[in-house]
Amino acid sequence: MNLHFIAIGGSAMHNLALALLQKGYQITGSDDTIFQPSKSRLEKKGLLPPAFGWFPEKITSNLDAVILGMHAKADNPELLKAKELGVKIFSYPEFLYEQSKDKTRVVIGGSHGKTTITSMILHVLNYHEIDVDYMVGAQLEGFETMVKLTSENEFIVLEGDEYLSSPIDLRPKFHLYKPNIALLSGISWDHINVFPTFENYVEQFSIFTNSLINGGIMVYNEEDEIVKQVVETSERPIKKYPYRTPDFKIVNGTTFIETPEGEMPLEFFGKHNLQNMAGAKWVCQNMGVGEDEFYEAIATFKGASKRLEKIAESKSTVVFKDFAHSPSKVEATTKAVKNQYQERTVLACLELHTYSSLNADFLKEYQSALDSADMAVVFYSPHAVEIKKLEKVTKQQIKDAFNREDLIIYTNPDEFKSFLFSQNFNNTALLLMSSGNYGGLDFDKFKEIVV
Template structure:
């Protein structure tokens, strides 16, 4: 198979390119910008484009497929050439389905927890020695790439994002996979630039549930009222399996799950992760891994990259980084750290970076989300406003939206860094949350200064 990637440098795109290359496909690609680690990973497998840019001459009738990344525009010259020649064009979720249509497909959806639930399932399947293919949205310990494709694995575990498939395919990605087993972890409004109302956003999860194949299963969190109501109104012929918080305890900063009277000490913590674990357990049970084995395997799960990841720690302070950026994720992450370390002060810093989080009409959704932090900091890089062509707003507007008058606001990374470097974090935890990079602040160097 000859496959060409338009916008090969994307996180999911370059991982899919490597997976297909390892499967024996002839892979080429183009992009107008290539960042690390994509460039190095593509180079390792000999599929890094020789030049940056778009080259219509790469598109010929000898191609079996063109895979179009979200980063490309609808007037991309390679896309226009492919359309003109009639070459088959796929979004990457389309191609993931193409590669998995003869397998059992497990698709994990939800506004939060998708990556962690998927990662937990992959960890347990790997520990159990099962064969599986996968697509996950973060780098995991023990997995070289974020996409794995083989010819003989009977099942594929897919993180099902609700964002759009491609510039020319406006369907949410998770509508395309046609799950046999679907998971929904919860519904909290996100992607306001695509789904302008909460009702419209909820509809995407209803449609996802309706794409689950006949006699399939929907595993869902019954702790979410919006999700419960949606599931109750479903009329499709699928089995509905709810989950709730398990019994657990916290002692000396370690969370243990209690199952059949036995305590299993975990390396992750927070109620949101315990809920994620129950979703993963139910999926693994459906894949013939019993609860006792599941809990044995899950005790060694250390979490996905940038999900309450420890940057550094000493005896009385820890610095975490986390991907939290939406209101629900922010609330859950702060609550988790505060509950795990109740005797420590919590300094929480979030960078607002996405289109949704920067939308002034959406900003009020953050009201009260940082109330459990002892000190709250919000950062918006002034360059982000410029790049996204959004009118900047002042500190008072942010404080009002968060309903937190004591909140500190920074829009200059140098000023934020200066403030952070002067913190005394003795008997404290510092929680740095962003889907960006805090304007280039090096968290390892910051850790070395603070610890």
């Protein structure tokens, strides 16, 4: 096939382009800007556009299809040309479905834990040399790309994002996959710019549940009351498998779980991650992996990139970077670090970076999210608020929202960095939570100061 990508530089888009090139397709693409690591990865394979911008002349009737990324706008000149010529236009998830409609589709959904659960499943399958197609939202150890597509593999494992499919297809991505096996990890209101009410957001997960094929399998977290209600009230003729947090204990900073073979130490920690593991186990067992085989493999899982990722450690200090930004993720991650390092001072830093987190009405959802931390810091950029065309947020509003009087707040990245690097990190667990980078924080610097 001869395919053109509009907005090829996106994290998901460039990985799909690389996967299809590997499959033998002819690929071209455009974008108005491309950042690292997408830029060098596309360049290495000869897919980096020679110039940034949109070039309608690239769209010809010789194309089999155009794949449209969310970064593009509805009035994109290349998109308009494709419509004019009648070239088939796919969103990213639509094309993934086209590539997988003859496979067994395993889709991992939920407001949180998707990437970790998908990573756990792929880690276990890879450990046992079971080859599958996949799409995951983070770069995994032992995997060259975040997307793999073949003609021969029986299974495809897809991370099921509830965000929109494309500028001209406003359905959530995970509505398009029609799973044979699905998982729901949790439902916690997010993306308020798209789903303005909690009820509207929850409805998307009901639609997802009802999109399973007849006789399909739904694995779900029964400790999440909303998930439990969504799945158990569905009248779709599907099999339902609930999971919950397994029994565990923490000994000298290591988490142990009970298995049929006895106690087993894990490389990761946190109640939410143990919950994720329980869900991944059910999915793997429905893909033909035995319970003992699952535990053997998961014992070597160190975690997904940017998900409680340990970036520096010494005898008395540990530093974690985490993608957490929604209230439920922030609370779960902070609590997990405090439980794991009860004898240490937990310094939790959160950057409010997303549209939802910078919305004055949504801020109240963060109440108590940082309560488990001994010291709590919030950083946000007033400039980011302006860019997103939101109402100004004051420091007092943030303090009130988190319901924490001793909350430290920074709006200047240099002042935040000065504060951070002036701390005595002895006997400390530092947690840096953000989907951004705190206005240019050099995370590698912690490897130099934590020795």
